[in-house]
Amino acid sequence: MMRPLAPFRSRLRTLAPATALIAGAAALGLAAAVSLDPLVPESAVEHRPVAVTEDGYVSSETCRACHPSQFQTWRGSFHRTMTQVATPESVRADFDGVVVDAVPGRPMRLERRGDEFWAEFDDPGWEGDPGARPRITRQVVMITGSHHQNIYWYSTGHERALNVLPGVYLLDEERWTPRNAVVLAPPGQGVAMLDGHWNAVCIDCHTTHGKTRFDTPFRSEPIREQSIDTTVAELGIACEACHGPAAAHVAANRNPLRRYALHAAGAPDPTIVEPTRLDPQRSSQVCGQCHSIWEFPDSASERAASAGGLPFRPGDELRETRFVAQPRVNGRSPAMRNLMAADPDFVRGSFWPDGLVRVSGREYNGLIDSPCFTDAAAPERTLSCFSCHTMHKTPEDPRSIAEWADTHQVSAGMDGNAACTQCHDGIAADVSAHTNHAPASAGSRCYNCHMPYTSYGLLRAIRSHTVTSPTVRESVEIGRPNACNLCHLDRTLAWSADRLRDWYAQPPPDLPAAERSVAASVLWLLRGDAGQRALTAWSYGWEPAQEASGTSWMVPYLGELLGDPYDAVRFISARSLRTISGFETLQYDFTASRDARIEAAVGALRAWRNSPRARMRRDPELLFGPNGALDTAAMRRLFDRRDTRPLFLRE
Secondary structure, eight states, X not given: OOOOOSSOOOOOOOOHHHHHHHHHHHHTTOHHHHOOOOOOOGGGOOSSOEEOOOTTOOOGGGGTTTOHHHHHHHHTSTTTTSEEEOOTTTOOSOOSSEEEOSSSSSOEEEEEETTEEEEEEEOTTOOSOGGGOOEEEEEEEEEEOSSSEEEEXXXXXXXXXXXXXXXXXXXXXXXXXXXXXXXXXXXTOOOOOOTTHIIIIIHHHHEESOBOOBSSOTTSSOGGGSOBOOEESEESSOHHHHHOOOHHHHHHTTSHHHHHHHHHHTOOOTTSOOGGGSOHHHHHHHHHTTSSOEEOSSHHHHHHHHHHOOOOOTTSOGGGTSXXXXXXXXXXSHHHHHHHHHOTTTTTTTBOTTSOBOBTTOHHHHHTTSHHHHSOSSGGGOOOGGGTBOSSOOTTOOSOHHHHHHTTTBOTTTTSXXXXXXXXXXXXXXXXXXXXXXXXXXXXXXXXXXSOSOXXXXXXXXXXXXXXXXXXXXXIIIOOOOHHHHHOTTSBHHHHHHHHHHHHOOOOOOOOHHHHHSBHHHHXXXXXXXXXXXXXXXXXXXXXXXHHHOSTTTHHHHHHHTXXXXXXXXXXXXXXXXXXXXXXXXXXXXXSOHHHHHHHHHHHHHHHHTSGGGGSOOOGGGTBOTTSOBOHHHHHHHHTTOOOOOOOOOO
């Protein structure tokens, strides 16, 4: 979910050998050495949100016996690990006496106490003299994220309220970084570190059937004066999040004859929801309950959700209980006007100017703006989330569960053109005739042209889930990079416009001089806003784009972005630079001091100038002269026209 941010608001089996072993140990007086302390039941935990069985929710463990295959694939997914209790098995970072400098203020000190994890850091809630900010020590009790980042939440000491550590652990890089450096936000601005923020906001989409249970509206009074009894049906996105509460289903299917009869008949079971049996709209809304930008329609709905959880259940109509922001459709609605009044940058931080979503995790917003969803010729041809993705890896899928999960749970065979040609069968016979690219090339992959990387999140570019056809006009009038120039990074908008005219009879727009003479990616990097720069810098490290455009010329442009004012842009630029031959071991820390960053950038540029690759390209579109020298004056003129408006993309 996306909220406006202005207010910031076992079965046990007894085995004879084991029994004999314990008995023998007791006889030797060693019983204490082999016995285990009983696990603390969830109901007795007081310092974090807890999982409870109520309202018909009975937890995913009840699904395991009858649905072992589905249970195992779900268990290996990132949905399951969206939120976890901090344990030795779930914590990826080293807490064993580690000092973390990459946080605001004084270093954070990490400590492991048995199976517990603790942190000492500057008090983020201190409102007095910054020089007198006290240190606090808190237990880390929960984690969100397990694919790219671990975000660690600590117990505030006030009932079940949580707050976030000032550092985030990046899993691929195996390093800590400041919390606000992992979002695309202006310098000095970012995600507020507020006691209770997880309880009030994150819970809605990072758990199953969460109840915030604040006695008064969040932040309406000091957090220490509020009662917070936060519960969930399950931490993470579990079976019942997609199939609905399962108590009635479990009770009905205790009768094996009923189970076998339903299975033999292939009939649906009315006691549970199977999303893939729903119509395309309702099935996609099961995903859209989290993968969308939404808000409560009114304060009464928000209060009710705090007490009883969100009312949506799989199979319901999503818009009956929440407002799904869709500027192309409801941009002038009272609900949208209210959102904009509370947060004037809400739309710009979430959508492109034409209303297409530009942030990650909101794929439902992209789907519902797609003609394949809204204008399908027949219901069976309506695009839905399940047209391409599956929540459970099938037995026929040769991939491991880990591989399947890592590729965004794309269904077997749907990582190629079959996802599109299952409906567009006229193109399937000769894809190359449609794409005007070699059959095996990236340019003949439907999604590279119709679902380009124009959304941002998690320090990377994400595919748009609005299925569109590439146009140059979208780049000129909207500012959104088009698919052609995100791959052909060394070409101008005019070059792309000519090909779209010749291949698809698309009228070219009138183009200003720079758009006719300078490569589009160079314009986006030098003149664009922070979001355009981030997407383009990511594309410089994208293998298909490197194959189409070459890489020898990219170093000075990525080097320029090593000094970008936005942390996220610097991180992405350095990562892309390390994909270029000769720069794999680039020593650069995107959170280091400005002087250290400049030194690293100058060193990279010097190494490039002294290499034979420096003068391999002499394209004027890339601002290289006939002798291969870079026209730095032209770079400066474009840089001086940069869109410097502050931009906070609301992931």
